[in-house]
Amino acid sequence: MAWSVAPVLGANNVANSVDYYREKLGFQNPNGIFRPEGHETSGVYAIMTRDDISLHIQIRRRDLYPNDRERIESDVYLYVEDVDPLFAEFDKRGAKIVRGITDGPNYGLRDFVIEDLDQNRLIFGSPITTE
Numbered sequence: 047m048a049w050s051v052a053p054v055l056g057a058n059n060v061a062n063s064v065d066y067y068r069e070k071l072g073f074q075n076p077n078g079i080f081r082p083e084g085h086e087t088s089g090v091y092a093i094m095t096r097d098d099i100s101l102h103i104q105i106r107r108r109d110l111y112p113n114d115r116e117r118i119e120s121d122v123y124l125y126v127e128d129v130d131p132l133f134a135e136f137d138k139r140g141a142k143i144v145r146g147i148t149d150g151p152n153y154g155l156r157d158f159v160i161e162d163l164d165q166n167r168l169i170f171g172s173p174i175t176t177e
Contacts, residue, residue, distance in 0.1 A: 053122040056106040060089035067094045070141045120167040
């Protein structure tokens with residue numbers, strides 16, 4: 047079996063984050079939201095999937111630490127086949143785009159950055175093709 051990545055992203059409200067990933071980014075939530083009795087009613091954990099990508103969303107149980115967001119900082123890098131149609135889709139869906147598509151000649155990837163409801167920054171990138 048090939049290796050894959052399943053990052054765990056913190057959320058202030060798991061249910062709202064599930065809705066965001068479904069509506070704005072086209073992810074699915076096949077297993078629902080884990081809502082153990084006596085815990086946050088919005089849930090504590092969910093797994094979002096899209097094609098071969100999985101993202102886990104977990105409730106934050108502490109105050110958010112201050113982040114320096116003025117520089118490009120990300121929480122996860124997702125390698126995809128072609129960023130251009132994905133960027134167009136996310137833009138059309140109303141995702142918060144922090145940085146549009148750029149070619150990174152130093153690292154050979156074409157990528158863009160989005161930010162979700164909880165200020166998690168996701169970079170979607172694909173190899174720069176030389177045709």
